[in-house]
Amino acid sequence: MSHQDTTDALSAASTSTAAPRRHLPAWLTGFGAQVIAGLVVGLILGFIARAQASDVPDADSPWLAQFLDKTGSIYVSLLKTMVPPLIITAVITSVANLRKVANAARLAISTLIWFVITAFFSVIVGILVGVIMKPGSGTDIDASPAAEPSNTGSWMGFIDSVVPTNFLGLGASASSDGDISVSFNVLQLLIISLALGIAAVKAGKSAEPFLNITESLLTVVQKVLWWIIRLAPIGTGALIGHAVADYGWDALGSLGKFVLAIYVGLAIVLLVIYPAVLMFNGLSVTGFYRRVWPVTSLGFVTRSSMGVMPVTQRVTEQSMGVPSAYASFAVPLGATTKMDGCASIYPAIAALFVAQFYGLDLGFTDYLLIIFVSVIGSAATAGTTGATVMLTLTLSTLGLPLAGVGLLLAIEPIIDMGRTAVNVTGQSLVATVVAKRAGIWEKDVWDAAGEHGFDLEADDEAVASDEDATTVVASTPSTSDGATVTADVTSR
Template identity: 50%
Template sequence: MSSSPSDTATPAKGFRIPKVPFWAQILAGLVLGVVLGWVANTWDVAWLGTALTKIGEIFVQLLKLAVAPLVFFAITISITNLRNVHNAARLATRTLLWFMATSLIAVALGLLIGLVTNPGSGTGLSAKDAAEPDTQGSWLDFLTGIIPKDVITPFTELQVLQIVFMAVVVGVAALKLGEKAEPLLKLGESVLALLQKALWWIIRLAPVGTIGLIGTAIKDYGWDLIGSYATFTADIYVGCALVLFGVYPLLLGTVAKVNPLQFFKGAWPAIQLAFVSRSSVGTMPLTQKVTERLGVPKEYASFAVPFGSTTKMDGCASIYPAIAAIFVGEFFHVDMGLKEYLLIVFVSVIGSAATAGLTGATVMLTLTLSTLGLPLQGVGLLLAIDPILDMMRTATNVAGQVVIPVLVSAKEKILDREMFAHARSFSVEDADAPVGPRPAVQQEPVTTG
């Protein structure tokens, strides 16, 4: 006897395992990581500490594994995709100007917070805690380091800026070649799709990676060391929070004329992944997905997001170096005046690409300190606490990388406001599903005089 559809549907529902939201998985990973890290630190559980370290290292290594080819193909394809967008040059220019404008606001907030709180005073640290970093940055290194010596080394040594340079050259050359470059571009699009698919699998491991990364931070540094940097840590988190939940919503409400709460509802999956992964580039596929779901045309989002993932760093390149420079100056009793503060602003706005979307901001900090003439040994003071700070910095970076395309799209009248209004958070399992039908970017009618 055959059974009706209703007869077969009921048992299936009874055995269905409910999906746990991605944010809940991340939160559980954070809590469990803190607990396990505290246990490993308090009772000196060696095997637990080793396990946490290995889990965190493997997750970060998996993210880094795809960084070099992902950046190259994403930047190349994003540039060539601009041929499908009307007024592409204006879009690119406005994107860059908004990147600089928000960086200026962020560094100004960082300076204000640092001057008010004096983060380098009363830390209880001594000069023996300072050490000159292995990786340094100077303007000469920054400018000359953009151009690679060969095409292999940037990929093997993960020189992101050099990879970006080569990608830009290839992208522009492909635009000039036109139809002759189409076979290469189709291959690049296929490779990019494969890389993004692989990254989705890695992103699904983020809750497990969170346990290792947070647990290792607590295990290695403990609460005592965090207490020594209490003011500095609070400054970074407060500064990033002001930009993330103050400046960005203000710009969204006044400039883009959209609901900031709806923005966070749609962008939250990328922001939370950035917090735990500490990698703007590793978060790039998810960042682009949430940007498209917020109504930004795919053709423009595929340019703005990869571009922002390597250059738009309000947390790492604006707030952090401003407060860190004041911290180092106070620690070594170096007086700074208006000239030094203006130099901090200049470095933050112009040199943000030095961070290149990878975990940590050591190169950017050394670039700032060397420009100001401050002791580079001060970097050693801050490296100990860097993983704790980098989480909030990267979350701010990624939020800004979504905000700017929304702002520019709204000003250019190409933002799908209905799609924005219905944007919602989604599970990672559904993240790589098609965004759905939407109108293409409309070209303005051509009029003749």
């Protein structure tokens, strides 16, 4: 064999051995697939735990159910722990970055307008579902659980909740057994952070060190946050497993018709209203839902918009193409006040349920009041107990019996899962739509996410390093909102 033949043979062998290995598609190995796998495993463990419950005394819970409950609670607690530092650092940094965006105030106004638009159509859906399905008519519900809740919503309560009571918006409460729990008011924290950011911008060069420290701290917070989010498949599996083991189907009982009405309304918002908004703004419906899946699924199992907020913000930036400077403002605001599930669908159907149960007729003015409270009043529950307070605000405005709230408490966890999933999906939707209409939408980020999926490793590298930061300049003389926007936003 000649030297040339030997060289050719070695080259061919080298080529064959160096042939690239086949990789599984991104949709099968990405973060969304891991979450789905966690949900499936969690469902299986939940049914096993529920089967174990029949073999133990009523006063005890099977060890598997306790394990799932504890694991899920730890995961949600870890997420919530990161919310205060994320809000403070992200909002202050975003206010500073918004200096580079012309008509930043117009962006904020557009965000609120789209909050109102989606809330309006969501409450219309809730009213129509309640009128057509009549969940409170002809039921065999036991009236004995009827009781007024301990917490009720009010417009004055909203004003009180807005005014910060201390620097970090912290609150503490003591239980009957002497335990003290500390919580934070998200709306107050948001207002404090906005004030600090605006003050730093007004202070000029002397505040530059403060802004630099805040931006560096934000990078550290995001790094820790993504260590926690890596545990999402485990957390979601534990949470859904606990829900199956704890609630099962027993809690539905005679309220099954009401639960069905709620989920029909939520499905219409997710599958009709939101897709219509996306198509109206030239965004791919399937592309959006493929990207938002980690947010929707995590919201469903955690039942906490605030617990999911760090994930919502990161997905909105890394998958939706929303600049960080705007996303870090819109997402915390949305997690506080944008609740189509809790503040639109639920109070509308629940109010009709209470009226139908007690045999009270609602007139045209009453329906207008439901729309008004749902669209305007959702912020009145910010930082409090959420949907229950929102329902009491609606019932008191209509003059309906507050005792009707007690009838619905048994199935509260079951319907809260769907409500939260819609809430967090809508929060990401509005941020994406406003960015698209304002001309600051990063289409290259959107396209890359559609091709590669939601990659935690890539996101970690983006958070850890500023070396690959790129400056995105979007300039348009006039957007569809009538705003002139020139963005110079550093995105990671």
